[in-house]
Every structure is written in structure tokens, then in C-alpha cells.
Amino acid sequence: MTQQNTPQSSDWNLETLLVHGGRNKASNTGEGGQSTVLPIYASTTYTHENIEALDQAFSGKTQDGEPAYVYARQGNPNAYGFESAMAQIEGGVGAIAFGSGMAAIHAALLSAGLTSGTKIVVSRDLYGPTVTLLRKLFSTVGTQLVLADFCQPAIYDLLREEEPDVIYVETISNPLTRVVDLDAISAVAREIGAVTIVDSTFSTPYLTRPIEHGFDLVLHSATKYISGHGDSTGGIVISAKNTLFNQLRDYSNLLGAMLSPFEAHLMLRGLRTLALRVERQCSNALQVAHFLQQHPAVAHVHYPGLTSHPSHELASRLMDHEQFGALLSFELKDQSRDAVFRFINKLQLCLSATSLGDVFTLVSYPPISSHRTLQPKELQDMGISAGCIRLSVGIENANDIIKDLQQALDA
Ligand SMILES: Cc1ncc(COP(=O)(O)O)c(C=O)c1O
Incomplete structure (x- = not known):
């Protein structure tokens, strides 16, 4: 103490x-x-x-x-x-x-x-x-x-x-x-x-x-x-x-x-090593967010580093180093649970696991993990769609993360 x-x-x-x-x-x-x-x-x-x-x-x-x-x-x-x-x-x-x-x-x-x-x-x-x-x-x-x-x-x-x-x-x-x-x-x-x-x-x-x-x-x-x-x-x-x-x-x-x-x-x-890891994770997250934004299977990306995010200005004021964290979520155009499960099962590098902040890129599906106890109506009121997937971006090479996401989305 x-x-x-x-x-x-x-x-x-x-x-x-x-x-x-x-x-x-x-x-x-x-x-x-x-x-x-x-x-x-x-x-x-x-x-x-x-x-x-x-x-x-x-x-x-x-x-x-x-x-x-x-x-x-x-x-x-x-x-x-x-x-x-x-x-x-x-x-x-x-x-x-x-x-x-x-x-x-x-x-x-x-x-x-x-x-x-x-x-x-x-x-x-x-x-x-x-x-x-x-x-x-x-x-x-x-x-x-x-x-x-x-x-x-x-x-x-x-x-x-x-x-x-x-x-x-x-x-x-x-x-x-x-x-x-x-x-x-x-x-x-x-x-x-x-x-x-x-x-x-x-x-x-x-x-x-x-x-x-x-x-x-x-x-x-x-x-x-x-x-x-x-x-x-x-x-x-x-x-x-x-x-x-x-x-x-x-x-x-x-x-x-x-x-x-x-x-x-x-x-x-x-x-x-927090500074080194977070710096790399944030830089990777921004690249991943830009990639997801232009993929035809993705309807929306939530990441405060994107100028389109409603919190972008506030995040620029509150967060140092012109960085915006390494957590992001995105919504598939196909809003079904089946489509999300198919995508996650196709991933080879990104790990499907319920935590965040690790050196590994972790992917999770909030309706079955962090938001499991909420009813569909509550999720809807909070703006969380059935096609919403969360990524905690790790310190791997950004191109490898993107390649893995791309092959799973294309499939
Ligand atoms: C924002 C936040 N706060 C608190 C906790 C709880 O932390 P712990 O699992 O170490 O008890 C978590 C766990 O995921 C979290 O995401």
C-alpha cells in the first residue's frame, strides 16, 4: 500500500x-x-x-x-x-x-x-x-x-x-x-x-x-x-x-x-512494456478499422479513431499521443447470428476468446459473452445489433491481422 x-x-x-x-x-x-x-x-x-x-x-x-x-x-x-x-x-x-x-x-x-x-x-x-x-x-x-x-x-x-x-x-x-x-x-x-x-x-x-x-x-x-x-x-x-x-x-x-x-x-x-504494446495495438487498430470500413461485407465500424465516429472529437481531446485505443467493433451486413458464427469459425490468427488487451488479437461476440444476460430488446435499445463483432487488436503485424479478417469475411 x-x-x-x-x-x-x-x-x-x-x-x-x-x-x-x-x-x-x-x-x-x-x-x-x-x-x-x-x-x-x-x-x-x-x-x-x-x-x-x-x-x-x-x-x-x-x-x-x-x-x-x-x-x-x-x-x-x-x-x-x-x-x-x-x-x-x-x-x-x-x-x-x-x-x-x-x-x-x-x-x-x-x-x-x-x-x-x-x-x-x-x-x-x-x-x-x-x-x-x-x-x-x-x-x-x-x-x-x-x-x-x-x-x-x-x-x-x-x-x-x-x-x-x-x-x-x-x-x-x-x-x-x-x-x-x-x-x-x-x-x-x-x-x-x-x-x-x-x-x-x-x-x-x-x-x-x-x-x-x-x-x-x-x-x-x-x-x-x-x-x-x-x-x-x-x-x-x-x-x-x-x-x-x-x-x-x-x-x-x-x-x-x-x-x-x-x-x-x-x-x-x-x-x-505498456507504452510499447498500447502504441502498437492502437496503430494496428486504426489500420484494421480502415480496412473493415471498405470491406463490402461490413455495414459499420465503431472506432473512435475514425472521423466518422460520434466520439472522435472528444476522444482526440481526452486521449494522448493522437491514439484512440485498440478496441473496435463492426457490424456485418448479414445481421444473422449464423453469419457471425461462420465468420468467427473461419478465423485462423485472431483468437475467439472473451477478454481484451492481450498481445494476441481477440475476437468476441457480445450477445454470447459480455452482453449475454441482456434481452434482444435491451441490446437493440443500446444500439448493439445481432451482427456486431468486437475486436481487441493485438501487437501482431497489422497486415497479418487484416489478411486473416479478409479471408474470413470473403468466405
Ligand atoms: C471494462 C471491464 N471492467 C472490469 C472487468 C472485470 O475484470 P476482471 O475480469 O479482471 O475481474 C472487465 C472484464 O472483462 C471489463 O471488461
């Missing part, structure tokens, strides 16, 4: 922070030298010089203000390395890592004060299990849940009317890649005193850092771009405020949903 940025690296650029963030949190000085990579601390419990030092360590800090560990569920050096890197990269006062993105979402909602008698307004096209979590765990105990379209100008009046305690959005929606105006939402939230939470999984800290746009809590399913290799599951919440950070730390301990040392090691390793 961390509460402070690393002072000597405060003037580093983002790419450098990604490579070195959290490295100097290593408590690994040994007689044989200091490792460049933090070792994996498998220990569940920690001894101290004497009982007074152990007593002090229970506060989470040594007398010198350094992190202190007593029991792995309450924090471990690997998770701390990842947390301090992420806090610094996102510009927060601190961060807490969790065993999954869903665990991070649960803790963020509790830390924001969501409980019986409170109200939350959320974007209607959130990741499905987030809405299910809100319905099953919060609505049932008396939390009022309002779903709204955050891409319509009417949203600001609705927020002023509803006066929610918490506002929850995602930077880029799934699968239509609509972008929300973080600055305008946080401005209204300040007016009405609401806590703001954003799931920034799709945009990654390389493209957008929502605390700079006034948000209180930023979270990621680190399983996706941060880990990046499809081999580890985790989540992280970064807080802009000390009060919220302290709540997060308490809930992490009580829920027991902390990130294990080995997974934290993989997350930090993934973070080192």
Missing part, C-alpha cells in the same frame, strides 16, 4: 515511469548486490526486530515512514511495488491492488460510500457484471440504481435532478467504443457533491489519466492491458483523495481480495 509518490522521479515522463515506477520500493538490499527486479515475496507473515517494531508495523509504516508488513492479506512488497507505480502514473495519492477487476470494482463502490439509502447513477452500457454486482449486492440492500446514457447532453440535467451520491462510468464503452466527457461529468459531480468513479480499463493510463480530469477513483481490470499477456488476473483502484484511499485499504483487508505476490510481480512486469 502506498500513500506517497516517489519524490526523486516526479519529473519523469510517463514512458519512464512505466518502466521504473515502483522499482525503488524494493526492500531487497543484500550482500550480493541489489536486484533490478523486485523478488517475489511468498511469505504470508513477517517478523520484526522486536515486539515494539511489530506493534509499529501493524500501522502499515515503520517509524521512518517506510512500508511495513505483518501479514500478506494486509499488504505485501510485490503488491506495494505495483500500487506505488500505478499511484504515481495515474497521479493519485495512493492505490490498492486486488485479485481481480471485479474485486476492485466492489471495493471502489464500498469506499465511495455506496450503501443502503444512497443513490448511484451509472452509464447504461457498463461491463455487464458491474451492473449485476450493483443489482445483486447493492440494490437488494436499498441502494438506488439509475442507468443513464452518458453520451447524451441531457445527462448533465439528469445528474443535477437525481443528485446521486456516486457517479460511475467507463472511459470507453463496450462494444460501441463511445467515449464519455470526463471533464464535464466531474464538474457536475463537484457541484452536487457526488463521488466519481471511472473504470479506465479500455483506455489505459498511457492514453488517459482520469484524475487529471477531476475524477476521485480510477480503476482497472489489470487482467487486460496492464498485465497484457493473458496470463494473470488482477485489479487496481487509484484514489485522488486520502479519505477514499483509507477506505479502500480497509475494505481490501476486510474483503480479503488482495493481489497475490506472484500476480503482482506479473502486473509490474506487464506495466514495463
Whole structure:
């Protein structure tokens, strides 16, 4: 757990922070030298010089203000390395890592004060299990849940009317890649005193850092771009405020949903190459979007990097490096499920699998995966057609991805 940025690296650029963030949190000085990579601390419990030092360590800090560990569920050096890197990269006062993105979402909602008698307004096209979590765990105990379209100008009046305690959005929606105006939402939230939470999984800290746009809590399913290799599951919440950070730390301990040392090691390793991977993924995604746009079997492409996308201007303002993410969706002209299944079964390089942000290009069909619990009418209201296919573009050679899509579409 961390509460402070690393002072000597405060003037580093983002790419450098990604490579070195959290490295100097290593408590690994040994007689044989200091490792460049933090070792994996498998220990569940920690001894101290004497009982007074152990007593002090229970506060989470040594007398010198350094992190202190007593029991792995309450924090471990690997998770701390990842947390301090992420806090610094996102510009927060601190961060807490969790065993999954869903665990991070649960803790963020509790830390924001969501409980019986409170109200939350959320974007209607959130990741499905987030809405299910809100319905099953919060609505049932008396939390009022309002779903709204955050891409319509009417949203600001609705927020002023509803006066929610918490506002929850995602930077880029799934699968239509609509972008929300973080600055305008946080401005209204300040007016009405609401806590703001954003799931920034799709945009990654390389493209957008929502605390700079006034948000209180930023979270990621680190399983996706941060880990990046499809081999580890985790989540992280970064807080802009000390009060919220302290709540997060308490809930992490009580829920027991902390990130294990080995997974934290993989997350930090993934973070080192985030800029390179996302840069390549975004560049590939733009080429793929242009290819799909001109293919006769494709009716429509949803990608904020295309000037025809309704969020293009907003995305240009909110996302750095003139890049627009690596997630896109497209609709086949033949809107039948059979046509989609035939297309997916023909793919040879792109993997049909339900995740995103990996080095591999992944293809998914929302009606049977992320949006499985929705009725056809609900999908239609959200603008998701039966022929809609989602692509998470990987780091392969763009020509190979396009060739694979082309042969499957032609067939
Ligand atoms: C936007 C978003 N948030 C959160 C999650 C949940 O993350 P995890 O699977 O790590 O629990 C996902 C998973 O796909 C997601 O797409």
C-alpha cells in the first residue's frame, strides 16, 4: 500500500515511469548486490526486530515512514511495488491492488460510500457484471440504481435532478467504443457533491489519466492491458483523495481480495512494456478499422479513431499521443447470428476468446459473452445489433491481422 509518490522521479515522463515506477520500493538490499527486479515475496507473515517494531508495523509504516508488513492479506512488497507505480502514473495519492477487476470494482463502490439509502447513477452500457454486482449486492440492500446514457447532453440535467451520491462510468464503452466527457461529468459531480468513479480499463493510463480530469477513483481490470499477456488476473483502484484511499485499504483487508505476490510481480512486469504494446495495438487498430470500413461485407465500424465516429472529437481531446485505443467493433451486413458464427469459425490468427488487451488479437461476440444476460430488446435499445463483432487488436503485424479478417469475411 502506498500513500506517497516517489519524490526523486516526479519529473519523469510517463514512458519512464512505466518502466521504473515502483522499482525503488524494493526492500531487497543484500550482500550480493541489489536486484533490478523486485523478488517475489511468498511469505504470508513477517517478523520484526522486536515486539515494539511489530506493534509499529501493524500501522502499515515503520517509524521512518517506510512500508511495513505483518501479514500478506494486509499488504505485501510485490503488491506495494505495483500500487506505488500505478499511484504515481495515474497521479493519485495512493492505490490498492486486488485479485481481480471485479474485486476492485466492489471495493471502489464500498469506499465511495455506496450503501443502503444512497443513490448511484451509472452509464447504461457498463461491463455487464458491474451492473449485476450493483443489482445483486447493492440494490437488494436499498441502494438506488439509475442507468443513464452518458453520451447524451441531457445527462448533465439528469445528474443535477437525481443528485446521486456516486457517479460511475467507463472511459470507453463496450462494444460501441463511445467515449464519455470526463471533464464535464466531474464538474457536475463537484457541484452536487457526488463521488466519481471511472473504470479506465479500455483506455489505459498511457492514453488517459482520469484524475487529471477531476475524477476521485480510477480503476482497472489489470487482467487486460496492464498485465497484457493473458496470463494473470488482477485489479487496481487509484484514489485522488486520502479519505477514499483509507477506505479502500480497509475494505481490501476486510474483503480479503488482495493481489497475490506472484500476480503482482506479473502486473509490474506487464506495466514495463505498456507504452510499447498500447502504441502498437492502437496503430494496428486504426489500420484494421480502415480496412473493415471498405470491406463490402461490413455495414459499420465503431472506432473512435475514425472521423466518422460520434466520439472522435472528444476522444482526440481526452486521449494522448493522437491514439484512440485498440478496441473496435463492426457490424456485418448479414445481421444473422449464423453469419457471425461462420465468420468467427473461419478465423485462423485472431483468437475467439472473451477478454481484451492481450498481445494476441481477440475476437468476441457480445450477445454470447459480455452482453449475454441482456434481452434482444435491451441490446437493440443500446444500439448493439445481432451482427456486431468486437475486436481487441493485438501487437501482431497489422497486415497479418487484416489478411486473416479478409479471408474470413470473403468466405
Ligand atoms: C471494462 C471491464 N471492467 C472490469 C472487468 C472485470 O475484470 P476482471 O475480469 O479482471 O475481474 C472487465 C472484464 O472483462 C471489463 O471488461
